[in-house]
Amino acid sequence: MSWQPSASLPALQQRAKLYQIVREFFLAQQVLEVDVPVLSEYATVDPFIDSLKTKVLGRNEYLQTSPEFFLKRLLAAYQHDVYYLGKAFRQGEQGRRHRPEFTMLEWYRIGWTEQQLIGEVNNLLALFFPEKHCSAFTYREVFQQHLSIDPHVATAKVLLQCALNELNGEIDESLIAGDKNTLLDLLFTHCIEPKLPLGVVAISDYPASQAALAKITEDSQGQIVAKRFEIYVDRIELANGYWELNDGAEQQARFEQDIAYRQAHHLPVLPYDQSLVDALNEGNMPDCAGVALGIDRLLMCWLGTNDMSDVVSF
Amino acid sequence: MGNYSTSEFRSGLKVMLDGEPCAILENEFVKPGKGQAFNRVKLRNLNTARVWERTFKSGESLESADVMDHDMEYLYTDGDFWYFMDPISFEQYPADKKAVGESYKWLKEQELVVVTLYNGSPLVITPPNHVEIEIAQTDPGIKGDTANGSTKPATLVTGAMVKVPLFLSTGEVIRVDTRTGEYLCRAKDS
Numbered sequence: 001m002s003w004q005p006s007a008s009l010p011a012l013q014q015r016a017k018l019y020q021i022v023r024e025f026f027l028a029q030q031v032l033e034v035d036v037p038v039l040s041e042y043a044t045v046d047p048f049i050d051s052l053k054t055k056v057l058g059r060n061e062y063l064q065t066s067p068e069f070f071l072k073r074l075l076a077a078y079q080h081d082v083y084y085l086g087k088a089f090r091q092g093e094q095g096r097r098h099r100p101e102f103t104m105l106e107w108y109r110i111g112w113t114e115q116q117l118i119g120e121v122n123n124l125l126a127l128f129f130p131e132k133h134c135s136a137f138t139y140r141e142v143f144q145q146h147l148s149i150d151p152h153v154a155t156a157k158v159l160l161q162c163a164l165n166e167l168n169g170e171i172d173e174s175l176i177a178g179d180k181n182t183l184l185d186l187l188f189t190h191c192i193e194p195k196l197p198l199g200v201v202a203i204s205d206y207p208a209s210q211a212a213l214a215k216i217t218e219d220s221q222g223q224i225v226a227k228r229f230e231i232y233v234d235r236i237e238l239a240n241g242y243w244e245l246n247d248g249a250e251q252q253a254r255f256e257q258d259i260a261y262r263q264a265h266h267l268p269v270l271p272y273d274q275s276l277v278d279a280l281n282e283g284n285m286p287d288c289a290g291v292a293l294g295i296d297r298l299l300m301c302w303l304g305t306n307d308m309s310d311v312v313s314f
Numbered sequence: 315m316g317n318y319s320t321s322e323f324r325s326g327l328k329v330m331l332d333g334e335p336c337a338i339l340e341n342e343f344v345k346p347g348k349g350q351a352f353n354r355v356k357l358r359n360l361n362t363a364r365v366w367e368r369t370f371k372s373g374e375s376l377e378s379a380d381v382m383d384h385d386m387e388y389l390y391t392d393g394d395f396w397y398f399m400d401p402i403s404f405e406q407y408p409a410d411k412k413a414v415g416e417s418y419k420w421l422k423e424q425e426l427v428v429v430t431l432y433n434g435s436p437l438v439i440t441p442p443n444h445v446e447i448e449i450a451q452t453d454p455g456i457k458g459d460t461a462n463g464s465t466k467p468a469t470l471v472t473g474a475m476v477k478v479p480l481f482l483s484t485g486e487v488i489r490v491d492t493r494t495g496e497y498l499c500r501a502k503d504s
Binding site for chain 1: 371
């Protein structure tokens with residue numbers, strides 16, 4: 001291992017400049033910067049995100065995979081727009097666009113819907129990419145455009161056939177036996193992402209089965225969808241946001257669903273964040289929209305590099 | 315033999331896929347922020363040399379392939395098999411036409427080559443990148459003609475056909491790149 005940094009000095013200077021632009025943007029919007037703990041006795045129970053575990057004074061604690069639960073407790077307590085710019089940690093994520101330790105920007109806007117927040121994400125990104133065009137599609141629209149499938153009604157069998165055709169059968173048996181969500185993720189990452197328009201692209205109205213912590217409502221066609229969105233810049237996934245679930249009982253039910261999924265798939269079963277459920281039940285959690293944005297990836301796009309090691313110091 | 319999980323996949327790792335020994339060339343981690351993680355892998359099938367692409371669910375694993383590279387000395391051929399010897403154990407390994415492929419053209423007795431063993435039998439023979447071999451037959455050399463880029467065919471003692479510059483004659487030893495089959499220079503001691 002070389003002792004030398006992996007990022008150049010200009011890249012580090014650009015990172016500092018990026019932080020400054022972000023902080024000035026939120027200062028002007030009167031969104032309060034808050035710092036929240038990285039360590040918690042609770043973990044995420046999202047089946048596809050794993051927390052790093054450590055021992056603190058003999059007790060299990062977990063490095064947070066996002067500041068979401070702490071930020072929502074602040075919202076329930078103080079009803080103030082907030083943002084966090086700092087580290088988050090995810091076990092096992094390593095690649096050209098992934099690091100187990102990364103920098104995340106997450107913010108919440110009280111009284112906003114996810115569509116209003118998409119507008120603000122676009123405004124923030126315009127500070128870095130003034131020349132890039134912004135476009136928006138629903139999850140259904142991109143599936144129909146690129147694969148001629150309605151993702152909400154298609155069966156797992158139809159999705160599998162589509163994946164086999166599109167990928168020339170080059171998928172492992174474990175995926176052939178995959179459930180509908182796995183196949184949707186496979187098609188999205190392998191067949192749709194590479195065909196998205198360049199520029200800033202927002203995708204919204206995800207399948208209800210992929211709601212995570214978004215509200216679920218009916219779309220204009222009467223389809224139940226999740227009020228969740230993703231932002232891509234030049235086909236790189238940069239941000240994920242929700243019109244936030246703020247019902248304590250529903251939150252608890254989703255945590256329990258995730259745990260049941262983990263048990264059924266022999267994944268580690270971890271303690272869900274009871275404090276968040278309590279905050280939603282007992283506090284005054286406002287209607288709000290929130291989004292998390294990968295800062296290292298934003299810097300990669302800004303500098304035009306395809307390798308995260310160019311933008312992190314080590 | 316053990317198993318390798320997708321997080322352990324890296325270039326050069328030998329694994330079994332669809333019953334065939336393969337070498338991993340590339341492994342790309344693909345994961346939506348929310349949702350299933352995948353590994354998009356490129357592998358070379360060591361039996362056919364074809365490149366395969368395959369997408370795995372992250373966390374799946376593949377059986378390791380009993381594939382090892384060994385430096386061995388080429389001994390001789392009886393026409394059906396080519397015989398190689400491990401210079402440490404003196405054990406001999408017969409390699410068939412499929413394993414030797416086009417490499418027969420570059421095999422010189424007593425020279426070291428890489429023999430890739432799969433389950434203990436030769437799977438692929440890889441000659442050194444550069445070999446020095448004597449010309450068995452070519453048109454008479456034209457003295458002094460070194461500047462002109464013209465070439466003529468020459469047959470080497472191993473049976474390979476190589477294009478060589480006009481000044482070379484039968485009996486001379488030349489250096490050849492085995493990957494391209496191209497003449498490089500006259501061997502220094504010839």
